[in-house]
Amino acid sequence: MSGNTHDVMVIGAGFAGMAAALFAAQAGLSVAQSGVTGGIDFSTGFIDLMGVHPVAEGVRWDDPWAAVEAVSRDCSKHPYARMNRPDMEAAIDGFTDFLASQGLEYTGHADRNCRALTPAGTVKRTWRVPRTAWKGVLALESAAPTVIVDFHGLKGFSGRQLVEMRKATWPGLRTARVTFPRGSGELYPEHMAWALADPKYRAKLAEAVAPHLGDAEYLGFPAVLGLVDPGRVVAHLEELTGRQVFEIPTIPPSIAGPRLRGAFDRGLPPLGVRTLSQATVTEAGMDRDGFRFVVGRGGGKTEVRAGAAILATGRFFGKGLMADRHAIREAVFDLPVVQPETREQWHDREFFNARGHAANASGLEVDELFRPLARDGRPAHERLFAAGAILAHQDWMRMKCGAGLAITSAWRAVQGLRQGVD
């Protein structure tokens, strides 16, 4: 077992964990980070800030800052109620600047949410989209003549579904199904993206879509346009087709996760982050001096000591929360979890119930510094912080605040941590 001591251990490798590791490293702290592929692999790649409030009424907001203000006012325990706008902007800009430095540019409107197409044909409001999706936002806004391309063998992405769903307000939307220039049978976005790293296949793809272009101004593809430098692939396809090209996310397994993860895998180690990737914390202990973790199992075990820790382990899917038949528990330190009294109350009888499910607002209660509280109502540890979806009193899935909450609460956790260190 090898050992090492760090200023902070970040537990979790989703949006919150990645952001926490980034912000802590940028602040000059020595950082270790653990965590397996989490929710990030199932994301659209969009960065939602705030889109719906009150959830029960399904009120959608174009101005996310007004929505943040409203939710902070109406739900005083929502994590956003403990933040301020300059910090939140700094956090998200810091995050997207880092991604841009790794070849993944993000963009959006200056002061309002984008409306972006999803693979279900729905339109969602989101704050920042990958630059490769931006022209899609413009095409949708202007309802310009557009062709959505889909592929034989790529399941879960139907151009026809998008057209049918949107045809009432977007009559110029068409679709064309083509054969992908490399590989036959079943196709996967990641393989397609690797293929398109080669300009030869981009040329062949452009040839395949050429007969379908007609009067289209825009050309939309499922998100398969390159893994490491999608901006270049998109630009090349624009040059080859003479059309504005954009990507639409696909359902998992999508390319968004590998792109984001690749950016962090490339960008965090040079900042001094020690990543123990694809390994989870198997033992955790804390005392007055700090924290001791064992990461991984068997021969690959690593012991990590840290003066502080940030818990960014997510919810049930991220394995930050666990449930048996009787109760919801926090997985690493067994911290108290705010939750409904009985399992009967966890979930509503209707999946799509407008109020959402009570279990979604369960999680960790934190203080002003984003330190989780112990059973006595005091911080569980002076230097233990929490960020992201594990926080209680929010429903990111229904409020559309997932990545935004992850990034901004990671920022706050690192701020709190620095106050302690300074």
Next chain:
Amino acid sequence: MEIMETRVLILGGGATGTGLARDLALRGVDCLLAERRDINAGASGGNHGLLHSGARYVASDAAAAIECREEGELLKRLAPQCIEDTGGLFVAVQGDDENYIANFESMCAASTVPTRPLDLAEARHLEPALSDRLIAAYATEDASVDPFMLSLDNLAQAVDKGARYLRNAKLVGFEMDGGRIARSVFLNQTAGERFAIEAEIVVNATGAWAGMVAALAGAHIDILYSSGSLLVTQDRLTTRVVNRLRKAADSDILVPGGTVSVLGTTSVTIDSPDLCRPTVAEADAIIDDARAMIPVLETTRYIRAYAGVRPLVMVAGVGDARSVSRNFSLIDHEKDDVDNFVTITGGKLTTYRLMAERTGDLVCAKLGVDAPCTTRIEPLPASTRGEWTEPGLGPRRWIGERDGDDIILCECEMVSRKAVNQIIDGMDGQYGSSLLNGIGLRSRVGKGPCQGGFCGLRVTGHLYDEGYVSGLRGVHEMHAFTRRRWRGLRPVLWGLPLVQADLQEALYCGALDLELEADARDDGGDL
């Protein structure tokens, strides 16, 4: 209003109705089956899938025990494609009623139900999942049956022999003419239009809904609605059917079915069969009780729950649901002054054929037809309509017969695009309120660990691609399908199923905003 004619109108497409359609068609009697929703939408689709040896009933109802034994033997021989002849065990654990145990063998003998005492080590060797606190064990001849394949195969042969059927045909009322039903009026739920059927005889085979249907004709049947919930495990826990050796109670049967096991059941009296759905409390009660028999039930992964309603026909003076006879009731409504109306309800899946036979006999007597029933000797042919309900068929077909451009839409159960097309073809255009639910009923789509989270999206995309849906219809389909799956998921949301549900909501709501785009629509009923 369109008017169709037939000699015999069968209301209800469960095991009894489809069995009767086959029975009559084999006798050469013209018949038409009309089902409100879909095949096995009621109790025929909401049970264990247990082919009773009869041993369950030896203490309470010797006649039922004998019927089960005889019918079980017949079906194993005549419909082997629907049955897995697993054999069964009856086991007792410390604390169970020792008098009941002591009398079990002689009660079985009295009902001619074969049984063989096992020593405890042998029982645990046969089924290692059994508790080490076993105090008695017997081998019996229980088996598991695929109720969907059974009904679909019955219907398929009926149609081959000239019977017709309509799904998504909701009975609105009867037009009476003196002491007869002159016309039965329906709503076609696919097209939203009314139509009528004129028949010489109307058979009410609507199970738990039989009382409501009879009332439309002015006849009266008192039915107690007993809802039973069941849990499906992710893995198959035993090779055989395992019964608790005690007086009939909740949670005393574990039935293997392909790659899973089904555990149940409860008995909760409800006010209307339309209110039947599994609950969190029932799931907990079932596990808390059954783990004494099979301890791994405490820790195993459950993938969903479901519920069905037993239609228990009340006889004056009988109290609780468990003591009401599980035998079937065949009622000639001549006694209610409706001459051409017959109700068949109650009973068990195991005796569905006998129920169809007796009903067929009565119908033929009333029609003056003297063709005898042949389902006692005639094998039930396997059809292509039922085959995709079989666990494990997807992977076998995929590996054995796939062609180059086919792709898998349901990855958990390996149902391909071509298989989905074949299933849709088998639905004869009668899609009703939800095509996706119809596909789910006829296949393993939505039944694996993802419970529809991924395959629901992929199959929806495919429905658009093939032109089966247009406009916002596909998203309405997604809603209907998700609502239906959720009923079964909600009671078992802890551990891994909760992780899966968290992912599904992240995808459907967090990523796709599906909760905002389309109205939630009530599609009624449970499966």
